[in-house]
Amino acid sequence: MAQGSSTDAFVEFERVQKSYDGENLVVKDLNLSLPKGEFLTMLGPSGSGKTTCLMMLAGFETATHGEIRLDGKSINNIPPHKRGIGMVFQNYALFPHMTVGENLAFPLEVRKMGRSEREQKIARALDMVQMGDFKNRRPTQLSGGQQQRIALARALVFEPELVLMDEPLGALDKQLRESLQFEITELAHRLGITVVYVTHDQTEALTMSDRVAVFDDGRIQQLAPPDELYEKPQNSFVAQFIGENNTLEGVVEKIEGGFALVRLDGGEVIDALPVNVQEVGQRTRVSIRPERVESNLERLHPEAHTLPAVVQEFIYMGDTFRTRLKVAGRDDFIMKTRNAPDQPRLKPGQEIRIGWLAEDCRALDA
Amino acid sequence: MTDSAMTPPKQPMAALPGGEVTEGPMLAADGTPLKASLKRALRREKLRALLLISPLLIFILVAFVAPIADMLFRSVENQIVSETLPRTVAALEADEALPEEAPGEEVFHALYTDLVIAEEYKVHTRLGSRLNYEMTGLSSLFRGTGRDVGRFDTDIYTDQFVEAEPALEDPVNWSNWMSEEEIRDALPLTADAWDAWTTLTVEANEDDPLEEDVADFVYTALYRDLANGAAPANFPDVDVSSFETVSIRALFEDSDEDWLDPEVWQVIQTYSPAYTDGYFLNSVDMMNGPGGDAQWRPDDEQIYLKLFWRTMWMSMAITFSCILLGYPIAYLLSTLPLRSANVLMILVLLPFWTSLLVRTSAWKVLLQQQGVINDTLVWIGIVSDANRLALINNATGTIIAMTHILLPFMILPLYSVMKTIPPSYVRAAKSMGANDWTAFWRVWFPLSIPGIGAGSILAFILSIGYYITPEIVGGTEGVFISNRIAYHISSSLNWGLAAALGSILLALVLVLYWLYDRIVGIDNVKLGG
Numbered sequence: 048m049a050q051g052s053s054t055d056a057f058v059e060f061e062r063v064q065k066s067y068d069g070e071n072l073v074v075k076d077l078n079l080s081l082p083k084g085e086f087l088t089m090l091g092p093s094g095s096g097k098t099t100c101l102m103m104l105a106g107f108e109t110a111t112h113g114e115i116r117l118d119g120k121s122i123n124n125i126p127p128h129k130r131g132i133g134m135v136f137q138n139y140a141l142f143p144h145m146t147v148g149e150n151l152a153f154p155l156e157v158r159k160m161g162r163s164e165r166e167q168k169i170a171r172a173l174d175m176v177q178m179g180d181f182k183n184r185r186p187t188q189l190s191g192g193q194q195q196r197i198a199l200a201r202a203l204v205f206e207p208e209l210v211l212m213d214e215p216l217g218a219l220d221k222q223l224r225e226s227l228q229f230e231i232t233e234l235a236h237r238l239g240i241t242v243v244y245v246t247h248d249q250t251e252a253l254t255m256s257d258r259v260a261v262f263d264d265g266r267i268q269q270l271a272p273p274d275e276l277y278e279k280p281q282n283s284f285v286a287q288f289i290g291e292n293n294t295l296e297g298v299v300e301k302i303e304g305g306f307a308l309v310r311l312d313g314g315e316v317i318d319a320l321p322v323n324v325q326e327v328g329q330r331t332r333v334s335i336r337p338e339r340v341e342s343n344l345e346r347l348h349p350e351a352h353t354l355p356a357v358v359q360e361f362i363y364m365g366d367t368f369r370t371r372l373k374v375a376g377r378d379d380f381i382m383k384t385r386n387a388p389d390q391p392r393l394k395p396g397q398e399i400r401i402g403w404l405a406e407d408c409r410a411l412d413a
Numbered sequence: 414m415t416d417s418a419m420t421p422p423k424q425p426m427a428a429l430p431g432g433e434v435t436e437g438p439m440l441a442a443d444g445t446p447l448k449a450s451l452k453r454a455l456r457r458e459k460l461r462a463l464l465l466i467s468p469l470l471i472f473i474l475v476a477f478v479a480p481i482a483d484m485l486f487r488s489v490e491n492q493i494v495s496e497t498l499p500r501t502v503a504a505l506e507a508d509e510a511l512p513e514e515a516p517g518e519e520v521f522h523a524l525y526t527d528l529v530i531a532e533e534y535k536v537h538t539r540l541g542s543r544l545n546y547e548m549t550g551l552s553s554l555f556r557g558t559g560r561d562v563g564r565f566d567t568d569i570y571t572d573q574f575v576e577a578e579p580a581l582e583d584p585v586n587w588s589n590w591m592s593e594e595e596i597r598d599a600l601p602l603t604a605d606a607w608d609a610w611t612t613l614t615v616e617a618n619e620d621d622p623l624e625e626d627v628a629d630f631v632y633t634a635l636y637r638d639l640a641n642g643a644a645p646a647n648f649p650d651v652d653v654s655s656f657e658t659v660s661i662r663a664l665f666e667d668s669d670e671d672w673l674d675p676e677v678w679q680v681i682q683t684y685s686p687a688y689t690d691g692y693f694l695n696s697v698d699m700m701n702g703p704g705g706d707a708q709w710r711p712d713d714e715q716i717y718l719k720l721f722w723r724t725m726w727m728s729m730a731i732t733f734s735c736i737l738l739g740y741p742i743a744y745l746l747s748t749l750p751l752r753s754a755n756v757l758m759i760l761v762l763l764p765f766w767t768s769l770l771v772r773t774s775a776w777k778v779l780l781q782q783q784g785v786i787n788d789t790l791v792w793i794g795i796v797s798d799a800n801r802l803a804l805i806n807n808a809t810g811t812i813i814a815m816t817h818i819l820l821p822f823m824i825l826p827l828y829s830v831m832k833t834i835p836p837s838y839v840r841a842a843k844s845m846g847a848n849d850w851t852a853f854w855r856v857w858f859p860l861s862i863p864g865i866g867a868g869s870i871l872a873f874i875l876s877i878g879y880y881i882t883p884e885i886v887g888g889t890e891g892v893f894i895s896n897r898i899a900y901h902i903s904s905s906l907n908w909g910l911a912a913a914l915g916s917i918l919l920a921l922v923l924v925l926y927w928l929y930d931r932i933v934g935i936d937n938v939k940l941g942g
Contacts, residue, residue: 142838
């Protein structure tokens with residue numbers, strides 16, 4: 048993955064800061080660059096600064112400090128209407144007093160495009176989102192999903208190279224979201240446009256993006272492709288935020304051969320992969336994905352450390368079993384196992400031992 | 414798959430209590446039709462709702478709908494002539510002297526009877542005032558003759574009758590005669606006069622007719638009946654052919670020679686029907702001319718059309734200035750953060766908390782020739798001391814003061830509509846390449862039109878009926894039709910005309926409202942949401 052050396056970067060944030068009140072920074076020292084054609088998602092809880100970043104890129108907010116570059120040129124002082132960036136809004140922002148066709152014609156009219164060329168582009172954009180028959184409808188006559196398609200078509204009709212999307216699927220129901228997620232990514236890749244997509248829905252971020260930037264507290268906590276983000280979280284925020292996660296707290300006892308020994312607060316010792324712990328004696332929070340927890344100890348390394356666990360709850364979920372365990376003094380430890388013929392169905396109160404591969408257990412910041 | 418399963422049921426299937434499935438109208442669990450059952454269930458709700466609004470409903474009916482209906486009725490109602498002068502109106506129908514000359518003795522005799530009775534009830538002056546609206550001078554004519562009519566020389570008939578037959582002096586005898594059908598049929602005028610006299614003696618004077626002297630007009634009526642050749646049985650046979658007579662027409666002429674003016678009689682005739690278009694004609698500077706045809710009033714009497722026109726254009730000017738001044742404020746308010754918007758909103762509403770009279774008087778202080786604004790302009794040197802601007806007691810004053818007063822009514826609906834326009838619309842427009850002006854003009858402004866519509870309707874309708882401010886700062890050139898209506902209600906007491914003017918104003922507003930609906934669409938009016 049192009050990690051964005053500044054030479055081939057299409058969009059670039061350099062040391063960007065943003066403050067609304069002059070006291071608190073909403074965006075703290077943002078550095079980000081993405082190459083042409085990338086689908087990048089900004090993911091984070093509300094108030095993490097992701098939308099502010101998007102608005103600065105669109106030109107609706109000015110950066111307090113730092114530089115934003117588009118295709119090599121600084122756009123800090125270029126007003127939004129001259130940036131040529133397509134944008135899809137959360138509430139669609141379709142103009143209610145115009146028909147679908149007029150909505151799509153708007154960006155072309157302000158570019159003084161001739162009528163025939165306009166009509167042609169509108170038809171093509173509508174076909175692109177399978178809404179060719181709706182040209183003369185009013186936005187209020189359309190369903191949420193249809194409105195979102197039109198908003199998408201409107202953002203694409205003037206053929207921008209960069210399209211920003213601000214939680215565009217937030218108001219839709221699950222099924223519609225999923226089909227639109229697919230359509231948007233497919234369309235983006237087909238047209239070769241660069242997309243910056245903001246969402247707080249991690250599933251959406253993981254399924255759609257080439258890379259995901261996880262925001263928290265005004266900083267990018269991790270910028271990585273979805274699989275890396277899930278499997279190799281860089282810090283405990285990302286581990287907690289992306290997917291389901293078990294956390295245990297303890298102190299690093301030994302670092303050896305690329306692996307660490309962590310003594311949990313309850314006294315037990317476990318194996319872990321040191322990610323951002325450097326020295327012995329440091330407090331750490333270890334993170335293990337529920338599906339990587341193993342109760343069949345035969346599958347583990349014979350010398351691997353194991354922990355005793357008491358089954359609290361066993362939930363049958365069809366394709367998987369979900370077992371809530373009491374481990375090291377915490378009773379919210381989740382183990383997810385595949386529904387296989389040899390997989391035992393555990394009963395509450397049952398005492399078992401669990402373990403994991405050391406590389407699946409990541410020792411992160413405390 | 415069986416055949417029956419493939420054919421869909423034509424009617425919705427309804428389950429009966431027994432669990433059977435049948436075709437037919439949907440039934441409730443107890444077997445009654447579902448619609449009836451639903452209606453019954455909703456009836457309580459509806460009754461409750463009705464009960465909740467009933468105080469307001471009653472209040473509106475009593476205090477709003479009823480007065481408007483009364484006003485509409487008053488604008489055409491004209492029963493006073495036929496009620497006060499019933500005999501005269503009836504006699505006039507038979508008379509053919511009009512319009513060339515005053516009617517004959519018959520009519521004057523009827524008028525004599527009517528006027529004597531009206532004078533006893535003291536209603537002749539009211540009739541005089543009413544007819545004075547149509548022709549100046551009739552008020553004093555009726556008042557003057559009302560004073561004289563009791564002293565008319567008709568007592569010669571009384572004297573001659575009593576001399577010829579003393580029994581005719583006793584009201585008890587009269588009472589007996591007048592209870593006999595045959596005599597009444599033979600002496601119709603006398604019977605009518607007797608009835609009127611006894612009624613008024615009881616009602617107006619609170620006396621017993623059997624102890625009073627019979628009035629002269631009864632004897633006059635008797636003379637006319639007998640002179641017409643009536644000779645009823647069981648009634649004293651008096652030969653009236655040798656009686657000394659007097660012309661009642663001449664008596665009226667003696668009282669006031671205007672009674673022989675055919676125009677006076679034409680007015681009475683024109684306004685004798687129970688309903689009239691006179692008030693409405695008057696409202697548009699017309700009148701019922703001789704012969705009853707509508708015609709324009711003389712130029713120097715035409716005021717109302719001018720006033721209506723002035724009311725319209727000035728209201729439009731006021732509404733327009735309200736839009737001009739209010740739109741930017743509302744825009745600012747709607748884009749500011751809520752906290753600062755609320756503070757500014759208080760400033761907008763501040764005028765509401767001050768007395769209307771105080772605000773208007775303040776404008777008087779500011780705008781007069783020696784007022785603050787003129788003083789400042791002179792001091793700066795923009796106008797010379799000799800040419801101070803006339804800013805008050807004219808149309809300018811009214812427009813300035815009214816714009817100030819009605820501004821909140823424009824700002825509030827504008828603000829509440831603008832508040833609902835999501836900022837993302839303008840952002841979307843800009844992201845598509847529209848500059849600030851295009852984004853405003855193509856996207857924001859069209860979405861704010863419902864607010865302009867609502868504010869304009871509010872401001873226009875309020876200003877078209879405004880009264881106090883034009884009265885104070887309007888002088889003569891800046892008053893509205895409502896000032897004229899108020900004048901007719903409280904000073905000239907011509908309520909019929911006031912009602913007609915009011916009805917026309919109401920109709921005008923409704924027509925404008927309809928026009929607005931046709932052009933802009935009433936759905937396009939929003940007060941918020």
